Amino acid sequence: GNSVTQMEGPVTLSEEAFLTINCTYTATGYPSLFWYVQYPGEGLQLLLKATKADDKGSNKGFEATYRKETTSFHLEKGSVQVSDSAVYFCALRGATGSQGNLIFGKGTKLSVKP
Amino acid sequence: DGGITQSPKYLFRKEGQNVTLSCEQNLNHDAMYWYRQDPGQGLRLIYYSQIVNDFQKGDIAEGYSVSREKKESFPLTVTSAQKNPTAFYLCASSISAGDTDTQYFGPGTRLTVL
Numbered sequence: 001g002n003s004v005t006q007m008e009g010p011v012t013l014s015e016e017a018f019l020t021i022n023c024t025y026t027a028t029g030y031p032s033l034f035w036y037v038q039y040p041g042e043g044l045q046l047l048l049k050a051t052k053a054d055d056k057g058s059n060k061g062f063e064a065t066y067r068k069e070t071t072s073f074h075l076e077k078g079s080v081q082v083s084d085s086a087v088y089f090c091a092l093r094g095a096t097g098s099q100g101n102l103i104f105g106k107g108t109k110l111s112v113k114p
Numbered sequence: 115d116g117g118i119t120q121s122p123k124y125l126f127r128k129e130g131q132n133v134t135l136s137c138e139q140n141l142n143h144d145a146m147y148w149y150r151q152d153p154g155q156g157l158r159l160i161y162y163s164q165i166v167n168d169f170q171k172g173d174i175a176e177g178y179s180v181s182r183e184k185k186e187s188f189p190l191t192v193t194s195a196q197k198n199p200t201a202f203y204l205c206a207s208s209i210s211a212g213d214t215d216t217q218y219f220g221p222g223t224r225l226t227v228l
Contacts, residue, residue: 004156034216043120043204043219044157089156093217101147101172102206102217104156 002027006090006105013080013112021075021108023064023090031092033057033066033073034102038087047075047088080112116141118220120205125225127192127199135190135223137205143218145211146188150174151202151222160203163188164211192225200227 007022025031032051036044048057050066050073057064062077073090090105118139127133139146145164149157159172163182177196182188188207192199204222208215 036219043118043221044206046216046218049216093215101159101162101211102157104158106154106156 002031002092002103004090004092004103004105006088006108008106009087009109011108011110013110015082015112015114016079017112019075019077019080019084019110021088021090021110023073023075023105025071025073025090025092027071027092027094029094030068031094033064034091034093035062035064035073035075036089036091036104038089038107040086044089080110082112082114085110085112118205118207118218120203120220120223122223123221125223127225127227129227130194132191132193133225135192135203135205135225137188137190137220139186139188139205139207139218139220141207141209141218142185143207143209144185145208145215146182147206147208147217148172148178148180148188148190149204149206151204157204160190162211199225201225 003026034049035047037047038044048059050057053068055066064075087107087109089107091102121136147162148160161180163169179191205220206217208217
């Protein structure tokens with residue numbers, strides 16, 4: 001079945017460091033891919049998405065490229081800030097039999113120190 | 115402002131009691147979803163509804179029930195049959211159940227069984 005695997009956290013970085021959170025997926029067909037962010041005690045917010053191969057999603061300095069050849073959608077940011085501390089979830093939607101529901105990874109907690 | 119509201123933010127329940135979590139959206143979205151989040155886990159789908167008066171079970175529907183009598187409302191009842199109900203519950207909606215449609219999340223309800 002469809003699944004998402006993302007790197008385990010927690011990830012601790014200093015401010016202005018480079019961030020990569022790896023995400024790979026297994027799916028039949030051509031899913032849409034998403035990154036969501038969850039701040040403490042809150043619901044999820046959409047960070048970025050890509051709906052076809054080679055698309056790059058970007059928002060707030062974050063970006064991720066849909067790589068079908070490696071079934072990956074890694075999240076990157078060139079210079080993190082303390083305010084980026086949150087849990088990041090990779091998710092996919094679509095592909096055969098999913099009824100359009102989101103399949104989530106387990107989340108990666110990011111802590112950014114001043 | 116359009117959005118998704120969930121109430122209450124915190125909910126306490128005694129064992130053996132049913133409890134209903136509210137979810138309302140004013141985005142005019144057809145599709146609505148309920149997810150459960152446990153510590154260190156991704157989100158798991160409980161129920162979803164693609165249109166009014168219709169809903170389907172997700173991956174972990176046992177011990178839960180829903181209704182969809184109005185487009186804007188999708189309440190979730192956690193019944194006494196749910197073995198381990200303590201969790202963070204998130205409601206989401208999307209324009210439709212299409213593969214590329216973004217799901218938007220509410221702020222969540224944290225349920226604790228005493």
